[in-house]
Each structure stands twice: as C-alpha cells, then as structure tokens.
Amino acid sequence: MRGNSNTVFDCSVIDLPQIFNDAGNIIILENGNNIPFDVKRVYYLYDIPGGASRGGHAHYKLEQYIIAGCGSFEVILNDGFNVRTIVLNNPNKALHIVPGLWRELDNFSSGCISLVLASELYDENDYIRNYEDFLEFKKELL
Numbered sequence: 715m716r717g718n719s720n721t722v723f724d725c726s727v728i729d730l731p732q733i734f735n736d737a738g739n740i741i742i743l744e745n746g747n748n749i750p751f752d753v754k755r756v757y758y759l760y761d762i763p764g765g766a767s768r769g770g771h772a773h774y775k776l777e778q779y780i781i782a783g784c785g786s787f788e789v790i791l792n793d794g795f796n797v798r799t800i801v802l803n804n805p806n807k808a809l810h811i812v813p814g815l816w817r818e819l820d821n822f823s824s825g826c827i828s829l830v831l832a833s834e835l836y837d838e839n840d841y842i843r844n845y846e847d848f849l850e851f852k853k854e855l856l
C-alpha cells in the first residue's frame with residue numbers, strides 16, 4: 715500500500731535558529747542538522763495575485779518545509795477527518811508537512827514569497843490532485 719496514515723497533528727511549526735546582525739539576519743537550514751529529511755529540491759512562489767489559492771493536492775511520499783520567506787499566507791491542512799489552518803508570517807518558522815495530507819495555501823499578502831524545501835524531485839505520479847481520490851486513499855488506510 716502506498717502512503718501512510720499521517721494526520722494533520724503530525725505536522726509541526728519549527729522555530730528556525732537565527733543569527734542576528736545589525737546589517738540583517740540569517741537563517742540556516744542544513745541537511746542532517748536541523749531538517750528532518752534530505753532536501754532534494756527547493757522552489758518558491760512569488761508574484762502571487764491577490765485572492766489566489768495554491769496547492770489543492772496531496773502527496774504520497776513527499777515531505778516539505780514551507781516557509782514565509784517574506785510576507786504571510788495560510789496553509790490549510792486536511793487529513794480527511796481533521797482540518798488545521800496554520801498562518802505563516804515570519805521567516806524564522808517552518809511548517810513541516812508530512813506525506814499523505816491535502817493542503818491548500820491562500821490569503822497571500824502582497825509581495826509575499828512562499829519558500830518550499832522538498833524531500834523529493836518533482837514527480838507528477840506522487841500527486842493526488844482529485845479530492846475524492848484523496849478521501850478514498852485515506853479511507854483505504856483505516
């Protein structure tokens with residue numbers, strides 16, 4: 715069976731260590747140190763128009779850290795039974811999303827950047843893009 719029985723409560727918001735400097739601060743993420751998976755891919759969303767909604771899918775295998783590199787947005791997590799809304803509005807917080815959860819991103823502030831660190835290369839076969847299919851997938855795991 716593919717996937718897992720993860721719930722929204724298996725996701726957490728991690729405080730990232732910061733180095734403060736009068737000339738600007740630094741946050742460092744290192745494989746094997748302060749991130750629980752090897753990062754194979756990094757991507758970021760930018761120039762997001764007002765009212766846009768992203769995501770609307772789940773992954774069988776992919777794990778992610780999502781960070782508001784700039785500005786703010788909301789991540790709505792859904793495991794088919796429970797829904798959690800997490801506001802990301804500080805670059806020193808990373809939302810760890812475990813596999814097998816439906817997610818939507820919305821309420822993006824103007825000019826915001828959504829930075830994503832991912833445990834796998836892009837693979838369309840790892841997506842569940844239909845919500846009914848996602849609910850079936852979660853039911854199979856009961």
Ligand code: TYD
Binds near residue numbers: 755757768770836
């Ligand atoms: P998608 O993951 O659906 O975007 P979001 O969840 O942010 O709404 O990806 C949008 C499009 O970009 C889709 O056609 C696949 C493509 N894409 C890649 O080719 N590689 C990638 O690493 C990502 C994240 C997306």
